[in-house]
Amino acid sequence: MSQERNLARALTAHRLFWPVAVLVALLVLNVVFTDGFLTVQMRQGHLYGSLIDILRFGAPLILVALGMTLVIATGGIDLSVGSVVAIAGALACLRISDLTDQGSVTGVLAAVGVALAVALVLGAWNGVLVSVIGIQPIIATLILMVAGRGLAQLITDGQIITINSAPYKLIGGGYWLTLPFGILVVTALVALTGFLTRRLALGMFIESVGGNAEASRLSGIRSSGVLIVVYTFCGLCAGIAGLMISSNVSSADGNYAGLWIELDAILAVVIGGTSLLGGRFSIAGTVLGALIIQTLTTTIYSIGVTPETTLLFKALVVTLVCLLQSPSFRRKAFRRRARPAPPPPAPADGPSDASVSDVTAGEGREETVRNR
């Protein structure tokens, strides 16, 4: 009995428990409302199904949120990602529309290369503004957020550029090895980020700068270098996301591509448990957060929320998730239900394979709350 409780406590205390629980709850909701929600089929050598769609449509958001995670971990924020999304898509489509043969692989690769290079430069620009010149991140990136939209419209000449390029279509709408290509790109980038930050020392530097910038400087960390790398990486992620979004619809819209994606990305990071104050970050948490937001969008359609109330519904769920993430809220909300506490048992040995349903039972939750 007490061992089960310990397990439950260890699990609910885990940083990623609440995001996982919310994601599972959303999926369960979908299963109830949609027949065959969990079915994944193989058609013409490609995987199809609602779950695959969530991953596919969520891919750009995961990418943007990935870059945003690192920026937020340094104690900053990047508002310009939406504009970078629009610029990257616009540039690539413009280059491709100028090609005599839009199916040419080298031509598309060159266009992609130019778009990503510009995204890198834009990210580095943010980094320089923040670290070298010392502008507050929210202001520094606001500059590009506003100016970047204008830049994207300049590139597209205020029109929507439509293209017809099979190789370009692959990035956001195509399949490779039975999976949507976008999912593969995201997987590769998440793995790369995990490697750079957790296997190499970049993650430690980022957390150190975000946790205590002065102590980091006195330990010999070049914080301005770290900041430039992080903002540049965020720009790159937004650039790739921009390619995916424009590729999926085979067109570039300077006005609406990536509009408000920065807010969704920040939300995903926060849901994933990374503090806006900087310091510790969690890549897995961010991926979960982005998936929650994407699943939420799917859920809204599948359970038939009317379009007028969509945003309100989304706001309610997000508020709930954020509250559940907060230990002090959980303490307040669940204290009333808690019975007189037994003497706190020894800390649990660690999470184990107890099923999630065990844990969401009221008892486990109270236990966690009481012992925080």
Added chain:
Amino acid sequence: MAEPAPIVRMSGIGKRFPGVKALDGVDFRLLPGEVHALMGENGAGKSTLIKVLTGVYEVDEGRVELAGRPVAFSGPLAAQRAGISTVYQEVNLCGNLSVAENIYIGREPRRFGRIQWSKMRRGAKALMDRLELDVDVSAPLASCSLAVQQMVAIARAVGVEAKVLVLDEPTSSLDAGEVAQLFRVMRRLKEEGIAILFVSHFLDQVYEVSDRMTILRDGRLVGEYLTRELPQVDLVAKMIGRELAALEKLEGRPLARVAEPLIETRDLGRPGGIAPFSLTIRRGEVFGLAGLLGSGRTEIARLLFGADLAGGGSVQMGGKPVTLRSPRAAMARKIAFCSENRRAEGLVDELTVRENIVLALQASRGWSRPVPRRRQDELVAKYIAALNIRPGDPDQPVGTLSGGNQQKVLLARWLIMEPRLLILDEPTRGVDVGAKAEIQRLVAELSDGGMAVLFVSAELEEVLRLSHRVGVVRDRELVAQLDNDEALTTDALMNKIASGVPS
């Protein structure tokens, strides 16, 4: 002249925090129309006493009387209403508001809910005139000098019909002219019968302005004295105390006279921080820096580590000129620096003990060459054992450790760098006796092994026990460099610190 009845009388004050007794049976009184200095080293209980008086903390033992009546304030606001106003070291006013707005913030004169701006300006002007200050009260506060801002804070405090004014280190960021201006205001208020409690680390200022002083040490009352009857040397002795902590005697160690110089500075200085100084530290030498807090000890340490940029002068290492432009540059020369302010400038609270220990080593290797996990574990295990860091779990966030253990983590971070010059700024402050002895023994061992150590401490016994040579810092100037031989005693050092003249 008969003494007037005290306006504040605190008797038998005790205050306990988890694990420490911050105040123990302290008596304190404050007479109207006097400037009373509260003296003591860091951690002696000065700020705790002030916070008890101003209602920030509740008292655990003893009683506080205001004008003969027992009081128990529920908070600073209640204390202020009763006539006890406090001005803290950091001016906590709004720089973007005007002087008048700052003075009246929260109690603006109103009529029908509308703020009466002209009345407010007139009132502010009258208040400033009373303090003999010529200030445009409608100018934004940020456009005034720091001293004027301080004065505005005082005006705001006395504006609330104050009987008692508490000034907690008001002079720490003022220059000499501004201090004189502040003292003029203080004397003026004193003449009006206001009792002023004054805290400052600058002894000369205390002697210039105060009438009476109360000395605290380790949370206990040492005594109350008339300033004119207590020589400066006696004051320092009473502040520092004479009790020898239960520390092991360290072996008498030969002076490293013959050793070659490791680092030499010539007229190195930083305007506003430390006057130009020339200093030579040799291999295997422990160079102690003695002086009171704020005397410029830390500034010397920071200049030698490149944490601050020098305003002039030069540094030589191994006979070649070097520029210590940044901590990285200093680290490349194998210089290490443990800051006295380990929370703000040393550790990253959220990171684990292991990460904090390897941080500097990793920083010197860059992000692309991680210290292999096996090597990290070896290093961390070695230093957790060697320095007896508790709890010894390397994956615990360092913010959860006690002060002494945090200090050891910081030490470990720099020891694995194997520096040639180790700068320790107050490494034993806030550290219990056992850990203190461990740290001192370590310093001795390191210097025997050939490492040069710059040892900054306010504890004279400690400086004398460890150092081969001692530098004395006073009022932002390195005033003396003495060989630590039989002739050098704590008394002689105290004389130097107090007066700057040889005993």
